[in-house]
Amino acid sequence: MEDVQIGITRRTAVKGAAAIGTAAATAALLPGAASATPTTSAAPATSPNATGIPERKLPTSANGWTIEKEANHVSTVWTRQVAGTGLSVDIRIGDVEEVLVHLIRRFHYEVEELPSGDLLGWQEIGSLRGALPESNLASGTAVRIRPGASAKGGLFAYQEVVLRDILAECQGVVRWGGDDDEVDESLFYVALGPEDRRVNRLANRLRSWGARPGEWLVRIPVSE
Numbered sequence: 001m002e003d004v005q006i007g008i009t010r011r012t013a014v015k016g017a018a019a020i021g022t023a024a025a026t027a028a029l030l031p032g033a034a035s036a037t038p039t040t041s042a043a044p045a046t047s048p049n050a051t052g053i054p055e056r057k058l059p060t061s062a063n064g065w066t067i068e069k070e071a072n073h074v075s076t077v078w079t080r081q082v083a084g085t086g087l088s089v090d091i092r093i094g095d096v097e098e099v100l101v102h103l104i105r106r107f108h109y110e111v112e113e114l115p116s117g118d119l120l121g122w123q124e125i126g127s128l129r130g131a132l133p134e135s136n137l138a139s140g141t142a143v144r145i146r147p148g149a150s151a152k153g154g155l156f157a158y159q160e161v162v163l164r165d166i167l168a169e170c171q172g173v174v175r176w177g178g179d180d181d182e183v184d185e186s187l188f189y190v191a192l193g194p195e196d197r198r199v200n201r202l203a204n205r206l207r208s209w210g211a212r213p214g215e216w217l218v219r220i221p222v223s224e
Helices: 002-029 096-112 134-141 157-169 197-211
Strands: 078-080 087-092 142-145 174-176 185-192
Touching: 002 197, 078 096, 087 096, 096 142, 096 157, 096 174, 096 185, 096 197, 134 185, 157 174
Parallel strands: none
Antiparallel strands: 078 087, 142 185, 174 185
């Protein structure tokens, strides 16, 4: 009897093992079956792409630069001095500052001396028309020189000749509102976007002139 019982037990164990193996194989073939082994290729739940929601883009002015809500506080726009003029302006720091401050300084010395009230920089976007170049003031990439003289014909002929020379020196980085369809002769703004390397190249050229006083008077063209 004892041998019979042992034989039955062994047969039962073999059948049980076979049944378990069959069940596991069947489960692996069923759709939606979960794997017990984690994979490292799956995107984490917190991934921006996992939600399908597009990333929110910050609002920009007409030239593509990010609009700032204020100046001098958690901002890329700060008050900067225009060396040698007694003027200051709220401007986007970095390359834009280098370019526009140079333009302001040349205008002050070569076109017309500016009192402090004749130079304005950053403005809140709510006071501007967002689709027009004046919106660039809200990103700190534009200035108004003689803001009360926006109408066409506000410069004498010889003044405009000098201004054209200043703009030529800027190699298309800065545009004058006097050349726009809706004329605004007081407006000067960066005409290129933040990814355009010509802005940085011009700024670096002006920095090199600043390191060697007087060299900017040579007005060497900026290479492409």
